[in-house]
Amino acid sequence: xxxxxxxxxxxxxxxxxxxxxxxxxxxxxxxxxxxxxxxxxxxxxxxxxxxxxxxxxxxxxxxxxxxxxxxxxxxxxxxxxxxxxxxxxxxxxxxxxxxxxxxxxxxxxxxxxxxxxxxxxxxxxxxxxxxxxxxxxxxxxxxxxxxxxxxxxxxxxxxxxxxxxxxxxxxxxxxxxxxxxxxxxxxxxxxxxxxxxxxxxxxxxxxxxxxxxxxxxxxxxxxxxxxxxxxxxxxxxxxxxxxxxxxxxxxxxxxxxxxxxxxxxxxxxxxxxxxxxxxxxxxxxxxxxxxxxxxxxxxxxxxxxxxxxxxxxxxxxxxxxxxxxxxxxxxxxxxxxxxxxxxxxxxxxxxxxxxxxxxxxxxxxxxxxxxxxxxxxxxxxx
Amino acid sequence: xxxxxxxxxxxxxxxxxxxxxxxxxxxxxxxxxxxxxxxxxxxxxxxxxxxxxxxxxxxxxxxxxxxxxxxxxxxxxxxxxxxxxxxxxxxxxxxxxxxxxxxxxxxxxxxxxxxxxxxxxxxxxxxxxxxxxxxxxxxxxxxxxxxxxxxxxxxxxxxxxxxxxxxxxxxxxxxxxxxxxxxxxxxxxxxxxxxxxxxxxxxxxxxxxxxxxxxxxxxxxxxxxxxxxxxxxxxxxxxxxxxxxxxxxxxxxxxxxxxxxxxxxxxxxxxxxxxxxxxxxxxxxxxxxxxxxxxxxxxxxxxxxxxxxxxxxxxxxxxxxxxxxxxxxxxxxxxxxxxxxxxxxxxxxxxxxxxxxxxxxxxxxxxxxxxxxxxxxxxxxx
Numbered sequence: 062x063x064x065x066x067x068x069x070x071x072x073x074x075x076x077x078x079x080x081x082x083x084x085x086x087x088x089x090x091x092x093x094x095x096x097x098x099x100x101x102x103x104x105x106x107x108x109x110x111x112x113x114x115x116x117x118x119x120x121x122x123x124x125x126x127x128x129x130x131x132x133x134x135x136x137x138x139x140x141x142x143x144x145x146x147x148x149x150x151x152x153x154x155x156x157x158x159x160x161x162x163x164x165x166x167x168x169x170x171x172x173x174x175x176x177x178x179x180x181x182x183x184x185x186x187x188x189x190x191x192x193x194x195x196x197x198x199x200x201x202x203x204x205x206x207x208x209x210x211x212x213x214x215x216x217x218x219x220x221x222x223x224x225x226x227x228x229x230x231x232x233x234x235x236x237x238x239x240x241x242x243x244x245x246x247x248x249x250x251x252x253x254x255x256x257x258x259x260x261x262x263x264x265x266x267x268x269x270x271x272x273x274x275x276x277x278x279x280x281x282x283x284x285x286x287x288x289x290x291x292x293x294x295x296x297x298x299x300x301x302x303x304x305x306x307x308x309x310x311x312x313x314x315x316x317x318x319x320x321x322x323x324x325x326x327x328x329x330x331x332x333x334x335x336x337x338x339x340x341x342x343x344x345x346x347x348x349x350x351x352x353x354x355x356x357x358x359x360x361x362x363x364x365x366x367x368x369x370x371x372x373x374x375x376x377x378x379x380x381x382x383x384x385x386x387x388x389x390x391x392x393x394x395x396x397x398x399x400x401x402x403x404x405x406x407x408x409x410x411x412x413x414x415x416x417x418x419x420x421x422x423x424x425x426x427x428x429x430x431x432x433x434x435x436x437x438x439x440x441x442x443x
Numbered sequence: 444x445x446x447x448x449x450x451x452x453x454x455x456x457x458x459x460x461x462x463x464x465x466x467x468x469x470x471x472x473x474x475x476x477x478x479x480x481x482x483x484x485x486x487x488x489x490x491x492x493x494x495x496x497x498x499x500x501x502x503x504x505x506x507x508x509x510x511x512x513x514x515x516x517x518x519x520x521x522x523x524x525x526x527x528x529x530x531x532x533x534x535x536x537x538x539x540x541x542x543x544x545x546x547x548x549x550x551x552x553x554x555x556x557x558x559x560x561x562x563x564x565x566x567x568x569x570x571x572x573x574x575x576x577x578x579x580x581x582x583x584x585x586x587x588x589x590x591x592x593x594x595x596x597x598x599x600x601x602x603x604x605x606x607x608x609x610x611x612x613x614x615x616x617x618x619x620x621x622x623x624x625x626x627x628x629x630x631x632x633x634x635x636x637x638x639x640x641x642x643x644x645x646x647x648x649x650x651x652x653x654x655x656x657x658x659x660x661x662x663x664x665x666x667x668x669x670x671x672x673x674x675x676x677x678x679x680x681x682x683x684x685x686x687x688x689x690x691x692x693x694x695x696x697x698x699x700x701x702x703x704x705x706x707x708x709x710x711x712x713x714x715x716x717x718x719x720x721x722x723x724x725x726x727x728x729x730x731x732x733x734x735x736x737x738x739x740x741x742x743x744x745x746x747x748x749x750x751x752x753x754x755x756x757x758x759x760x761x762x763x764x765x766x767x768x769x770x771x772x773x774x775x776x777x778x779x780x781x782x783x784x785x786x787x788x789x790x791x792x793x794x795x796x797x798x799x800x801x802x803x804x805x806x807x808x809x810x811x812x813x814x815x816x817x818x819x820x821x822x823x824x825x
């Protein structure tokens with residue numbers, strides 16, 4: 062028995078929404094119409110707003126947002142006024158067709174949606190680690206390094222503390238270019254803090270931190286493509302990782318973590334907000350290893366630079382029982398190897414064009430002496 | 444190359460922690476030692492604390508927490524002083540063996556860990572729905588009904604709003620004993636709000652609400668064990684459900700929701716914090732349907748009564764693409780049918796013992812006229 066009549070058919074297929082479909086198709090955005098709608102909603106609620114901030118709030122890659130923005134400007138839906146702003150036509154479209162009405166934000170202003178806050182103790186830790194974060198070596202993008210902000214790393218430590226995963230625990234970091242081991246060690250709560258990384262520059266920085274600050278962090282130089290050293294296996298309660306954002310990278314780093322935990326334990330996984338198809342694959346692989354996602358907080362982590370991922374990733378607390386290693390292709394773990402990309406950069410001083418293939422822009426120097434460039438083109442090699 | 448020597452072996456297997464293992468075994472707690480450790484940590488951080496609050500914070504069933512508490516009292520680890528409190532021996536154990544040190548709480552005091560807050564608009568909605576929540580009929584525990592607090596339902600509506608799942612959307616509630624449709628409809632943001640439920644008493648309450656408050660909620664009486672009516676199929680953008688906390692209940696309710704979404708859409712799932720083995724199964728089934736868990740917030744929902752689940756459940760926002768229906772046994776969807784339990788209640792007036800099998804304590808009346816009982820025993824039938 063149905064009381065009342067049905068409406069005019071589901072919203073998502075209405076003809077007046079064709080603009081969304083058209084734009085989604087042009088940009089080839091994996092999130093489809095919903096992705097374009099999300100961008101418009103974020104602009105409606107926050108205008109004027111920068112492309113970078115749209116990307117963060119929508120959890121979309123910056124180049125995708127930039128493309129959508131350009132097309133919507135051409136369609137006279139958006140204009141530029143200290144950021145993206147809806148035109149009169151745009152406002153008419155989002156309010157009458159998409160039915161947008163809500164302009165505020167309900168995100169908690171105190172914790173910014175993270176659900177936890179820093180008390181005095183953790184605020185002091187933040188101040189203590191900040192100068193060390195500034196000493197980090199240049200990122201090596203070939204290793205998919207990208208540096209989390211000091212706030213992010215301290216919030217991670219606070220989350221681990223709140224969930225009971227620091228006190229009395231043996232903790233290992235499977236890669237630690239984010240230096241999360243620093244605030245974790247400063248709490249003095251864990252039994253042991255280990256860091257495994259391939260980058261000696263980072264390990265040396267961590268070593269000199271632990272000496273200067275009088276905290277114990279044990280460092281291990283190791284290429285994670287190889288099995289864990291025997292002494293580290295089955296020897297930890299908790300691990301934390303922010304792996305390369307490829308399926309094989311994720312599987313490899315989680316599996317090395319599982320080797321360290323043994324049968325059971327807790328994992329903190331920081332990972333990029335992926336398009337549904339890819340994230341579904343990730344969920345499958347995590348499930349195969351016998352990890353449950355006990356908690357998943359979007360936009361928990363922020364990074365310096367790394368615009369491709371919109372500067373923000375989620376954190377998930379995984380709990381494992383009867384854990385299984387699940388390793389795929391150990392060679393193609395870095396994004397540059399999975400999707401080789403040629404990037405063209407123009408020198409901002411002399412105008413010379415430089416072509417980069419799996420090389421780091423950070424180490425590029427023009428013959429004219431300049432270090433400033435603008436990317437003018439990207440091409441994916443198949 | 445390992446710098447520094449390894450510690451004395453992993454914490455979780457140390458002999459001095461045997462107490463945890465012993466208690467976990469006695470209570471047969473699926474979370475094992477970690478469960479007992481969680482209970483002790485929550486007491487250490489919040490003493491004196493009630494059994495109910497321990498259950499909420501640990502996300503464990505109340506009867507389990509009560510049993511652990513009793514055994515730990517016998518072991519002279521805990522005592523009673525306006526709630527659970529650690530004895531001197533207990534303090535010594537948790538500080539020297541488990542190494543507890545942190546006494547505060549980092550949970551955001553403003554949003555209580557939910558990540559979102561109510562603005563004036565939603566606070567007004569809360570006040571408006573409160574009297575309607577008081578009019579709810581007696582829960583029918585045979586249908587696994589348990590009533591969320593009005594705050595919980597309004598927070599759900601706020602979360603849906605913040606994530607962009609209200610404005611202009613067609614929304615359906617797959618069961619709505621929590622009356623979440625009320626605050627959702629009061630926003631006036633959605634295109635359509637539908638409620639499907641088997642309980643006519645609830646549907647009538649929703650109907651009179653929508654008439655009195657002048658908002659449109661369409662109600663459909665339907666037994667979810669049967670396929671969705673054709674008119675509802677492939678006709679919605681978003682659904683919300685708080686299904687029976689059994690695997691088959693979850694699969695059935697989600698599948699009916701999927702019938703309503705068609706190929707793709709968003710789902711809000713409220714579900715009990717399950718032991719790892721069971722939650723792993725849930726994660727597998729969700730993944731099979733092609734839903735990704737884009738967000739999972741523990742302790743988001745609170746209920747009136749329903750102590751078995753510790754009064755609190757999580758909410759997850761699922762995004763689906765190429766969705767698949769995934770229905771198991773449609774008969775054994777309610778917990779009482781999966782694990783038939785005999786409960787014995789003692790009348791608090793005359794002392795008579797009543798035996799209940801799949802009957803509701805809410806409708807029990809003693810021959811002496813009293814309606815007050817204390818449960819004295821539970822037995823699971825195999």
